Amino acid sequence: MKIYRIHALICAGAQCLAAGGNGFEDALKEELKKHDLTEEVNIVETGCMGSCQLGPLMVVYPEGVIYTKVKPDDAKEIVEEHFLKGRPVKRLLWKQEEKQFPTLNDVPFFAKQTKIVLRNCGIINPEDITEYIAQGGYEALAKAITEMTREDVIKVVKDSGLRGRGGAGFPTGLKWELAYKQNSDTKYIICNADEGDPGAYMDRSVLEGDPHSVLEGMAIAGYAVGAQKGYIYIRAEYPLAIKRLEIAIKQARASGLLGKNILGTNFSFDIELRMGAGAFVCGEETALINSIEGKRGEPRKKPPFPVEKGVFGKPTVINNVETLANIPVIIEKGASFFRKFGTEKSPGTKVFALAGKVNITGLVEVPLGTSLRTIVFDIGGGIPEGHTFKAAQTGGPSGGVIPAEHLDVPMDYENLPQLGTIMGSGGLIIMDETSCMVDVAKFFLKFTVDESCGKCTPCREGTRQMLNILEKITTGNGTMEDLDRLERLGNIIKLTSLCGLGQTAPNPVLSTLRYFRDEYIAHIKDKRCPSNVCSMKGEKNERKVLNRRLA
Amino acid sequence: MKGKSLIDVLHEIQEANPENYVPEDLALRVSETFKTSPSKVYGVLTFYTMFSAKPRGKHIVRVCRSLSCHLAEGEKIVRKLKEELGIDFGETTEDKEFTLEESSCLGMCSVAPSMMIDDVPFGNLKEEDIPLIIKKVREGAL
């Protein structure tokens, strides 16, 4: 293998590309050629490094120097100063509160995270299976199929306490055991990569940055429950993740890590990709099954549950991307290692997609039970100057808000429901005083109305009526009775909808009503939007214009 | 067709079509291949927002309407796009170059507001970027 003295890792996650990463990489290659350094410097395109907002990012080893917001024009200086003379370009280093952080390990955003799921993201080339193997990849699969019985594997996963990271938090080991007990020659493993929650993109980052970890997790699941076939259901909005998965599956097959008689054992397992086509409801597992079968993605009623009768009528385990990425670590290092992180009932870590009004946005992996305050202020660097934290939204359109008085809440599967929200898949949108809570509720409800499949009445009609009421309130035509109506309607929809989409759709409204009722009342009684977001009629508009003039 | 679902096949047909849609004659042929009724195929075709049964532009502009983009004043980008292209959501420019669509979330919240043109992501958008990007796409320099 070739020896390079410098490894320059350029983030090729979708967000860094969106911020112009491609142009920088081309410029850098050009400069390297000019200075005859191509034999000494290895350029590696990695998956997401996490701090997407400061992208495009580049990390240069051996020192671990991290460069932020690199532009094509910066390439010359980086090559001439750093690569030739060993002097990192200071102006491009990570800056926070007037301080510069020379290497990755110095930056609080990275130093305070615990990486299990994202262990390889941003470190390896996701299009090269050898780099995954170098990091210990496929060791867990090898261990499982050569040294462990199927029952052993299920026991370790059960003992680890891993819970489904897609949102509901169902114990993964238990799900596997239920499928294992089904008497059927054909069973399926499905990876749910239909990450549709607005504000959530951790699954895409795992698939783009470390696709093999998901393939390995699926193969282990297949061995445990007795399945020979797996499907990855991925949304079509993620072309880069699809491309990297296709490459990964091809390489794994060529290496004999997928396919017939893996590693010379009698275990065979293969994986196929299935693309979505832009329907949020397909993230719901029974709708997803319909979609994989090529039908309209409408949910089915449960029971029967997918572990009994899933895709093509066969027992099916559906796990989310992040859940599966945890599996190789649990098998290789054991349940007790995994339990070192997180809490008693919510062991392990969770990846959050930190977004909105916070200084550093991006992917953050922390032990479950970490307080919201730590995530927003210690890791995310707090709220932009001059603004104050108002609320955090978790769980996307199925979740709710956490107001400032609960900043110390431990983020786990027990504490969030008590505040009227859910963990969800990990979207974490931070809002400051300029965000109107009624507007936020309306935003999510509009989303649900658009995405409701229309199969059951409470979800199809109920959410529409709730949206109508919110429209009334945000245009200054609401009445106090509307608030009761919202709550009554919301509770009925929750109780009577067919699937998870409808059962959780009222949450953003109910949650904002619980913590920010006064804002609703201001819209109704004073006909004004306290955050100046909703365009109300009448005197309010004049006030808004006046406010702007004064500002 | 072995190992492919109806949705996969519709994706392929749409991708191969210069006008980015699934024409009726092909949809009918698909229904025969899959031994299902035309109405089932039509049902699938219209259920998923990324499929179209009507001709669309050469490039699909998908602008993100998620909360992060909303908080980052994504509406301004939407307005600018509509103005620059002279069309509303679901419409196609006269020269058949662009169709404007909205996406519930493109998952690029850290670089909000964002959009995708075909498979290429754009983030940290400012209003003044829009005409430049559109011009580039028109010139084929994407």
Next chain:
Amino acid sequence: MDKIKSIEELRKLREQAQAFLKTRQGEAKVKVYISMGTVGIAAGARDVLLAILDELQKRNFTDVQIIERGSMGLDVEEPVVAVERDGIRVYYGHVTPEMAREIVASHVINGQIVSDWVIAKE
């Protein structure tokens, strides 16, 4: 790509590949520092660096990191190369490409300090 037929083959491939990734992990058996300040470059540090890389490649030794430094404060001794192995850092002065190859062969790979050329230890 060849099929991996057993767990032993997987582990062998892993070991080979791991060495390649050493540079990214901060953990290598040997670290080689080269002074690449203006004076160092003027004195020929670039050729020394290339010789080191070439020699490592020839001998297929990957458990090493090569780190560029600004001037190490020993300008009169440039080009300066420091080798850190087994917790001791040894500085060599007036290094030529030929000397660099010798340093790689005996010190970097085999742990034998080339004492004639040593200018400092720490």
